[in-house]
Amino acid sequence: MNIKILGTGCPNCKRLKENTKIAVNELGVKAEVEEVTDIPKIMSYGVMSTPALVVNEKVVSVGVLSPKEIKKFLE
Amino acid sequence: MDIFYPIQLFANWLVYSVFSLSSDSVIGSAVNFFIYDSIKIFILLAVIIFAVSFLRTYVSPEKVRKVLAKKFEFLGNMIAATVGIVTPFCSCSAVPLFIGFVESGVPLGVTFSYLIAAPLINEVALAMLWGLFGWKIALLYVASGWIISVVVGFILGKLHLEKHIEEYVFKIKMNQTAETAKIVLKERAKESYRDTKALIKKVFPYVLIGVAIGAFIHGYAPENFLAQIAGKGNLLAVPIAVLLGVPLYSNAAGVIPIVSSLFEKGLPLGTALAFMMSVTALSLPEAIILRKVMKPKLLAIYFGIVALGILFTGYLFNIIM
Numbered sequence: 572m573n574i575k576i577l578g579t580g581c582p583n584c585k586r587l588k589e590n591t592k593i594a595v596n597e598l599g600v601k602a603e604v605e606e607v608t609d610i611p612k613i614m615s616y617g618v619m620s621t622p623a624l625v626v627n628e629k630v631v632s633v634g635v636l637s638p639k640e641i642k643k644f645l646e
Numbered sequence: 647m648d649i650f651y652p653i654q655l656f657a658n659w660l661v662y663s664v665f666s667l668s669s670d671s672v673i674g675s676a677v678n679f680f681i682y683d684s685i686k687i688f689i690l691l692a693v694i695i696f697a698v699s700f701l702r703t704y705v706s707p708e709k710v711r712k713v714l715a716k717k718f719e720f721l722g723n724m725i726a727a728t729v730g731i732v733t734p735f736c737s738c739s740a741v742p743l744f745i746g747f748v749e750s751g752v753p754l755g756v757t758f759s760y761l762i763a764a765p766l767i768n769e770v771a772l773a774m775l776w777g778l779f780g781w782k783i784a785l786l787y788v789a790s791g792w793i794i795s796v797v798v799g800f801i802l803g804k805l806h807l808e809k810h811i812e813e814y815v816f817k818i819k820m821n822q823t824a825e826t827a828k829i830v831l832k833e834r835a836k837e838s839y840r841d842t843k844a845l846i847k848k849v850f851p852y853v854l855i856g857v858a859i860g861a862f863i864h865g866y867a868p869e870n871f872l873a874q875i876a877g878k879g880n881l882l883a884v885p886i887a888v889l890l891g892v893p894l895y896s897n898a899a900g901v902i903p904i905v906s907s908l909f910e911k912g913l914p915l916g917t918a919l920a921f922m923m924s925v926t927a928l929s930l931p932e933a934i935i936l937r938k939v940m941k942p943k944l945l946a947i948y949f950g951i952v953a954l955g956i957l958f959t960g961y962l963f964n965i966i967m
Contacts, residue, residue, distance in 0.1 A: 579741060579742075579935070610741055610742065610745065610818075610938065611814065611817075611818050613742060614742060614745050614746065614749070614818045614820050615818070615819070615820065616820075617820045618742065619707040619708060619711065619739070619742050619743050619745075619746035619747075620706075620707050620739045620742065620743065621739050621742055635844075
């Protein structure tokens, strides 16, 4: 599974990254968590607010989520 | 009938009966002020943030963009400034938002109206102003902030500044638009509750510190001490207030209680409004972030004209009030 965090490096983006890592660990799924900070690349996903969560190249949510909420997208 | 009267009764009981402080003493009055204001502000914050967050679940930036992409000016500026009030704004989203708007053909001036209104008129400032200055001044703030956003955006649009945007912005293609899942009422409420909790958690230390300093000024600063040094006669007071507001970005929650006490001690309303607007609308971190999409000249013109709009508002209210 490939997970990307789209964000410009703001505190909220970092929080989403941390929470995603927690969710991945708790579920024990095999996944790589990547951070995308390049603006043209972020925009190519069609989001206008950051941070956004991308699972297997599909934007699943925008905003900071708790590890519990992230798990729903990883199952 | 003041709906906050029961809070006053509670504060009186706590301070005068439980803490046994005298109602005539300075410390008694300052502590009472602190308790009353903190409780009132947190109630207002909870109610207003929840209401705005709920409204917000209906207006995503993606939807706003679709509406504004129809190229019309002035009316477009008005719609942009209005949605700017309810939409979330974190300076880290400023760049993607700016690019998203420009990419879909939203006129530059309309984009600016949105960029000005989003931080300038926000739910935290609204709740704090309502709690500390009353609904009339809160409304005055919202109305003048809205007019600044519309007019400044319109003027910026007329200046044809497109050439001062970084070239790469125009090359970006958003090939897919994030689809938003349909959500039901219960989920909207749940989401609003979550946002409200997160936002209150974020601002609450600033509110408490701000109200504590405000209570101190309320109790200990001499009456009218500001009327002499920063009164209406001092024309430099408004620009100084605007400059002082720039480094205080994102601390509207902490600043408004202090301004409210200074206002009570003779700071003119126009100067107070200009200061609060400068705190919310002009910020260094936002300027640094926007530099990624705007060339320095555009950035300077943008912040310069917003500052002029705030100055004008400050002088205007000092003259008419």
